[in-house]
Amino acid sequence: MKRAGQVIAVVAIALLIVAPLRLNGYLINLLYTTVLSVALAYGWNIIAGYAGYFSFGQIAFFGLGSYVTALIVVDLHWYWMFAALAGGIAACALAVPLGYVMLRLRGPFFAMGMFGMAQMVRVLVTAIPGTGAGAGLYLPPGSGITDVYYWTLAIALGSIALTIWIDRSAFGLRLQALREDEQVAGTLGVDVTRAKISAFTLSALIPGLLGGGYALFLTFIEPDSAFSSRLDLQAIVMTVLGGLGTVWGPLVGGVFMTQVAEVLWARFPQAYLMIFGGLLVALLIALPRGIVPAISARFGRRRA
């Protein structure tokens, strides 16, 4: 069983690596957006799934990463991957103080607070001279979709590896404990503030790194695309559908959603959103804890 899983993983990664050599432009784009969404979902799953803090503002770090990358590429002429790395570092640098303040809020207050924070970050970032404010910013042409795809794939695989580690580590156990009951976790010796901020920062690093690739992919960024609430919401829905706080939930939910959306869109171009919405609601009613927990409940628990 474990062996089979490893074989599947190796084959899947190999296919994802050779895919750009074989696929046409449309399919590469589809593959890129799928991998991007899955990686974003993994980022969100750390703070929401493991630590239990439902952030509706993680897109702030994605937008910050895109703009930092764009500005560095345009003004300093760095190679874009280094600029995107700087975007990830900027996201972490923002996440630590922001987390320190925002993680005092709980439940719906935290969720809404982060939604507001994302708007604030968006306004502040696009107020930086050179971003073109609402009008947007062009990036010099150069890197193709293939480079962006590999960058995003590496981050997606990295975030899966990170999640596997969290799920098995002492850090992950502390996060799950504070998710279940923060006060009790504290009186059991868990430094809850530190654990929460660490989770929040990791949860910001992933979109922060992904943003730069997205800017290069679009070659033109403006506030609505960099701080895309659609991407944010999509990551959330994927994770919840696949299974919050599970290792494979974001992947299963992500692949399922993007593929179903694509098929529906091709078959029923007019009614696709309606069908898709209905399907989502039906699934969430049938599997309230998500696809992965439903499967592992059915086939026995994986971990002793």
Added chain:
Amino acid sequence: MSDALLVVSGVSIAFGGVQALHDVSFEVRRGEIFSLIGPNGAGKTTMFNVISGVLRPATGDVRFLGRSIVGRAPYAIARDGIARTYQIVRPFGRLSVIDNVAVGALVHARTIERARRDAREIVNFVGLGVHAEKPAASLTLTQRKRLEVARALSLQPKLILLDEVMAGLTPAEMDGMAEFVTHLSERGIAAVAGIEHVMRLVMRISHRIVVLDAGECIAEGDPKTIAADPKVIEAYLGAPIGPV
């Protein structure tokens, strides 16, 4: 300094207009069974929240091992060696019984494997061995009470605060719990037991008792002194306490 482990001096705290604790002082010695008794609303849980760092007192001091712990974070106090259980049991419902206990064991274990091994021993010790892998949410109330105790033990504490340990237990289970607390005491672990009723048991196992009423400490002493104290009888029972 005597062999005082915990020194509570002049602690007061108010919620809105309600004075939850007023100038409460007492001392707990190493390995002692110390009972904090009083009717519902007397301030026992508030006292536990102050000692464990969940609440900060408005005035007064709490010293543990000679050092003030007021203002220290709950996790730091837990690592110092004060563990607590909750009156309303609060398991980490979706985590297994083992993992519930491993969280506390992580304070002393260097790796998660080590913490889970330590946790398994404690889980066996409190008699939850067969339920080790189950999610804590599936336990019965009695089992959850044991889990609370197991989690507290996982910190290898010097002092355990037991909030309403006897509540909801059958007489036989109460005797088991009393035996358990006595056993802890013999191993040098002090216990502060918050108890509302079951005076017979309190009188039997406690080394010393403090009586709280409406946030004030109205009596302190050994079981005999307390049982004979007219203020206690008036506030607490309205009638003399029967023979021990």
